[in-house]
Amino acid sequence: MSINIVVCAKQVVDPETPASAFRIDSDAKRVLPAAGIPPVVNGFDENAVEAALQLKETVGASVTVLSVGSGFVMDVMKKPLSMGADQLVLVDDPLVADLDSFATARALAESVKKLGEFDLVLCGRQASDWDNAMAPLGVAEMLGIPCVTLAQKIEVEDDGGIVVQRALTDGYEVVRATLPALVTVSNELGEPRYPTLRGIMTAGRKRPTVWSASDIGLRASDLAPKLLLEDLFVPVSDRQCELIGGEDDADAGRNLALRLREARLI
Amino acid sequence: MSGILVFGEMNPDGLGGVTGELLALARSLAADTGDEVTVALQSDSVGSEAEEAVALGADIVLKVESEILAEPQIDAHLAAFEQVCRAVDPGVALLGRTPLGRDVGPRLAFRIGAAVAQDCVEVSVNPDTGRILATRPVYGGSAISRVSFSGDGAQVVIVRPKTFEPLDPDASRSGDVRDFPVTLDESAIRARLVDTVTQQAEGVRLEDASIVVSGGRGLGGPEPFQQLQSLSHLLGGALGASRAACDAGWIDHSHQVGLTGKTITPDLYITIGISGASQHMAGCSASKNIVAINRDEDANIFKSATFGVVGDWNRVLPSFIETVRELRDG
Structure with missing residues (x-):
């Protein structure tokens, strides 16, 4: 048995960008890339790639990574290939940059249809830029397939069923569905593997398939936003931190306890 | 409509x-x-x-x-x-x-x-x-x-x-x-819920605790969480952790505080070795008082903290715990 897996992955601003380097262009209402800090593949999408590669090992799978956007950095987007994915498809078009969740879902769903046969669509639980956690749900709705979110474990059974452990804050749910299906993956699934040297060399030789918006049958009018961004700004914290010192670190620890008692917090 | x-x-x-x-x-x-x-x-x-x-x-x-x-x-x-x-x-x-x-x-x-x-x-x-x-x-x-x-x-x-x-x-x-x-x-029902497995951490629920003690990447390994656990017991609170610490396998994900973990609203939130990445702050920013113990004085956590110690937690924490115990017993 071998299944076709499509992993949706997004290129995002590195969420580890230090707060001091995090800048917003408030007129354009967008986050400015920090100088010298390249974008990354959304972390949860890497968890989804990891889930796909685990299935490739256990049941056999062909793994296609799909991304929709523009301004792709090829070294960044090739990382899933170097981890072991088979092919990369980029819908690279200014028309599909900065879409809202609805339009993103539309573009991803149309791309998946164009790819043809698929059994499983995997997505990260949410993207670390807009934290919407919505586009995957839209893809499932538009493709008319079952949807399971927040996977920490995915098993494919011989009869074409899948069993998913869905991470909750106090445990997990076990959910069953039949393929084709869409599953979103959470970090509890496990750390994504590091690319091997061989993987990096193989990935280097692979050329991504690049489509435009019209290749997936979409025009600007199909992608008009339903949600409008009115304002984007960096929050200001009004808290002043009282730093507790001492003769040395141990003394500072003692003083901290005393100060907390004085403030009636302990 | x-x-x-x-x-x-x-x-x-x-x-x-x-x-x-x-x-x-x-x-x-x-x-x-x-x-x-x-x-x-x-x-x-x-x-x-x-x-x-x-x-x-x-x-x-x-x-x-x-x-x-x-x-x-x-x-x-x-x-x-x-x-x-x-x-x-x-x-x-x-x-x-x-x-x-x-x-x-x-x-x-x-x-x-x-x-x-x-x-x-x-x-x-x-x-x-x-x-x-x-x-x-x-x-x-x-x-x-x-x-x-x-x-x-x-x-x-x-x-x-x-x-x-x-x-x-x-x-x-x-x-x-x-x-x-x-x-x-x-x-x-095309995706069917067939079982629910509850993994409730012992003691006070993180979401309900009035005091939470959390550790992060700066702790460097799983062992220090035992000290944090005893501090949280001492204070009648709950034990939390950053996503980095959970993903590293140092502590179970049920302790994870943050955007993709639990949202906590304690009166006192004591963080040790947590840098305060926004992902983490999203789960704890409603805490009434945040205390930060961190080696890096530029760490983001100090922006949200009420009280802070810039220092090595290895040295700060034992005397802090000892003093808390003395105050409680005295």
Whole structure:
């Protein structure tokens, strides 16, 4: 048995960008890339790639990574290939940059249809830029397939069923569905593997398939936003931190306890 | 299309906490729009929860009863709520970002062609347009966005739990309680919940604790969490951790505090070796007092902390714990 897996992955601003380097262009209402800090593949999408590669090992799978956007950095987007994915498809078009969740879902769903046969669509639980956690749900709705979110474990059974452990804050749910299906993956699934040297060399030789918006049958009018961004700004914290010192670190620890008692917090 | 429709959640003890929060928000929006507030209560059987919802602010309660809705089967609740939504045709639908609402809300919106404002922490009515204006943290909390809805279609608003205070129940409020018959069958459930496994950490629940002690990447390994555990016991609190520490396998994910973990609201939040990445702060920013012990004086955590020690936790923590113990015993 071998299944076709499509992993949706997004290129995002590195969420580890230090707060001091995090800048917003408030007129354009967008986050400015920090100088010298390249974008990354959304972390949860890497968890989804990891889930796909685990299935490739256990049941056999062909793994296609799909991304929709523009301004792709090829070294960044090739990382899933170097981890072991088979092919990369980029819908690279200014028309599909900065879409809202609805339009993103539309573009991803149309791309998946164009790819043809698929059994499983995997997505990260949410993207670390807009934290919407919505586009995957839209893809499932538009493709008319079952949807399971927040996977920490995915098993494919011989009869074409899948069993998913869905991470909750106090445990997990076990959910069953039949393929084709869409599953979103959470970090509890496990750390994504590091690319091997061989993987990096193989990935280097692979050329991504690049489509435009019209290749997936979409025009600007199909992608008009339903949600409008009115304002984007960096929050200001009004808290002043009282730093507790001492003769040395141990003394500072003692003083901290005393100060907390004085403030009636302990 | 008008009115505010609330997706009411129930738990075995009555209304789920988020339902009261959503009703409070609905009432504040209704004060500006003059809209009626309708809540759909979906379960196998709705009892006193209906009156409870009226007391908390609902004008109309729809009892959406079906055997199939006894469990949190997402597909079944989605199908039921879709039927309610198409019948009520609300201007605004409010849901909580709960394990159920976070999936039902967006999928409903995609089905009815509406947009969604996700994870909102402030929601108001634009007086010029009468349309919703919603505020939500993005980029893991590094930025705040304000969004509105294009056109004049339905507006689906998903609200971050524990953001709005429920109103005090007012038993004298009156409201209409109606049955809303739904047509559901098993085939609606395409992804079926077959089991729920609870892994409750011992002691005080993180979400309920008035004191939380958390450790992060700076601890360097699993062992220091034992010291943190004993400190949290000493203070009658709960033990938390950053996602980095959980992903590294130093401590179970059930302790994870943050955007993708638990949201905590303690009076005192003591962090050790946590840098305060926005992803983490999203889960603890409602703490009344944050204490930071961190080696890096530029760490983001100090921006949100009330008290801080810049130093090596290896040296700070033992004397801190010892003094806490002396203060408690003395």
